Amino acid sequence: MASRDLSVDFLGVHFQNPFCLSSSPVGNCYEMCAKAYETGWGGVVYKTLHTDDFKVDEVSPRFDELTKECTPFVGFKNMEQIAEHPLESDLAAIRRLKAEYPDGVLIASIMGQDEGEWEELARTVEAAGADMVEMNLSCPQMTSHAMGSDVGVNPDLCRRYAAAVKRGTSLPVLAKMTPNITDMCVVAKASLEGGADGIAAINTVKSVANVDLDLHVGLPVINGKSAISGFSGKAVKPIALRFLQQMRSDPELADLPVSGIGGIETWRDACEFILMGATTLQVTTSVMQYGYRVVEDMKDGLVRYMGSQGVDSLADLVGLATANILPAEDLDRDYRVYPEVDQDACVGCGRCYISCYDGAHQAIVWDEADRRVSVDEERCVGCHLCRLVCPVHAIHFGRVAMKGGRDGDPADVVCRPKGVPYDLT
Numbered sequence: 001m002a003s004r005d006l007s008v009d010f011l012g013v014h015f016q017n018p019f020c021l022s023s024s025p026v027g028n029c030y031e032m033c034a035k036a037y038e039t040g041w042g043g044v045v046y047k048t049l050h051t052d053d054f055k056v057d058e059v060s061p062r063f064d065e066l067t068k069e070c071t072p073f074v075g076f077k078n079m080e081q082i083a084e085h086p087l088e089s090d091l092a093a094i095r096r097l098k099a100e101y102p103d104g105v106l107i108a109s110i111m112g113q114d115e116g117e118w119e120e121l122a123r124t125v126e127a128a129g130a131d132m133v134e135m136n137l138s139c140p141q142m143t144s145h146a147m148g149s150d151v152g153v154n155p156d157l158c159r160r161y162a163a164a165v166k167r168g169t170s171l172p173v174l175a176k177m178t179p180n181i182t183d184m185c186v187v188a189k190a191s192l193e194g195g196a197d198g199i200a201a202i203n204t205v206k207s208v209a210n211v212d213l214d215l216h217v218g219l220p221v222i223n224g225k226s227a228i229s230g231f232s233g234k235a236v237k238p239i240a241l242r243f244l245q246q247m248r249s250d251p252e253l254a255d256l257p258v259s260g261i262g263g264i265e266t267w268r269d270a271c272e273f274i275l276m277g278a279t280t281l282q283v284t285t286s287v288m289q290y291g292y293r294v295v296e297d298m299k300d301g302l303v304r305y306m307g308s309q310g311v312d313s314l315a316d317l318v319g320l321a322t323a324n325i326l327p328a329e330d331l332d333r334d335y336r337v338y339p340e341v342d343q344d345a346c347v348g349c350g351r352c353y354i355s356c357y358d359g360a361h362q363a364i365v366w367d368e369a370d371r372r373v374s375v376d377e378e379r380c381v382g383c384h385l386c387r388l389v390c391p392v393h394a395i396h397f398g399r400v401a402m403k404g405g406r407d408g409d410p411a412d413v414v415c416r417p418k419g420v421p422y423d424l425t
């Protein structure tokens with residue numbers, strides 16, 4: 001594919017492309033990370049390291065999935081904690097990876113139980129050759145409440161632990177945020193005050209994804225019981241993007257360096273995170289489902305998207321959407337765009353009629369005789385439920401009108417009909 005440059009500089013570190021494995025089982029040992037570099041990932045965030053004082057004791061089974069109409073892994077629930085190996089064996093893997101793949105960025109994720117441990121872990125991973133440190137302030141299913149998301153919702157601990165990490169290393173430091181919080185800006189700012197250089201967001205969302213109807217237990221069932229734990233994958237993408245928006249639209253965080261995480265599965269997801277302010281991107285769940293090769297399509301699509309946007313540098317795309325997402329009270333409430341039915345494409349299934357009647361404003365007119373629909377603009381409020389439920393994409397954005405006959409040109413209808421891709425040829 002085209003030779004457009006996907007490289008980015010992030011916190012002073014050069015990435016051949018923005019795609020990184022996020023810290024998780026997908027980057028858990030030398031062999032996995034080596035294969036990821038060879039498949040074309042720009043970086044690896046190694047599975048979270050800890051001191052040998054913390055004993056990782058995992059449950060079985062440890063995963064569950066949310067499905068919808070036969071689509072697996074719409075969301076993914078895991079019960080896993082942090083690295084399962086002794087610290088020294090992971091440090092040896094990091095040393096070997098840096099020796100053999102010097103151009104692949106290696107970010108060491110760490111988690112301590114107190115300031116001393118954070119500082120020491122930071123010092124240790126720098127000595128092993130890591131390029132960057134990521135503070136895991138965010139795993140939600142730790143067996144110790146002195147670790148993980150219980151720490152990441154506490155601004156004072158975030159500040160103190162970031163300062164401890166900076167005492168231990170001169171490497172750039174990312175603080176990885178928990179989404180299990182109302183306002184991420186508070187803990188992000190505290191982490192930066194402590195000395196963190198940027199933010200990684202998000203870790204997993206606390207969840208109960210399914211309940212066994214016979215056993216009356218959440219899934220996965222671990223010898224008869226279950227627990228709340230982290231949810232990831234496509235379903236969390238909207239939550240991740242919302243937090244990126246909240247941070248980057250805070251005047252104090254406008255230039256915040258961000259590594260975006262949460263439900264990135266396709267090149268389109270990747271572009272969305274970049275437009276919302278992420279410079280690098282991290283991925284776990286889609287790799288667990290499809291393997292490291294997902295990066296090939298994501299890189300290919302990103303290069304084509306850059307071409308369609310006429311940019312040569314990824315940096316030119318970072319954060320372009322932030323200024324276009326406003327507080328709800330600032331939107332133009334005079335603006336109406338009506339749906340338009342493409343009669344040649346319509347298959348007469350009636351889905352739009354049913355949804356509009358039962359769930360909206362009874363504005364779709366159903367002609368029983370020839371199974372055709374049309375829009376009654378007197379009743380239609382332009383909500384576009386009909387367009388979203390149409391299984392054959394036969395409903396598009398149509399006429400634009402300004403409520404109350406307001407003067408001036410309505411903005412272009414820039415919304416894209418569902419399912420119609422960008423022209424990336």
Ligand SMILES: Cc1cc2nc3c(=O)[nH]c(=O)nc-3n(C[C@H](O)[C@H](O)[C@H](O)COP(=O)(O)O)c2cc1C
Nearest residue numbers: 022023024048078202203232233262263283284285
């Ligand atoms: C099985 C599993 C284990 C994970 N372990 C860690 C971990 O050790 N450290 C960490 O910071 N995040 C961990 N995560 C969170 C991921 O790095 C990532 O933040 C989250 O899954 C959202 O990204 P995704 O939707 O691409 O999976 C884990 C996620 C999963 C699914």
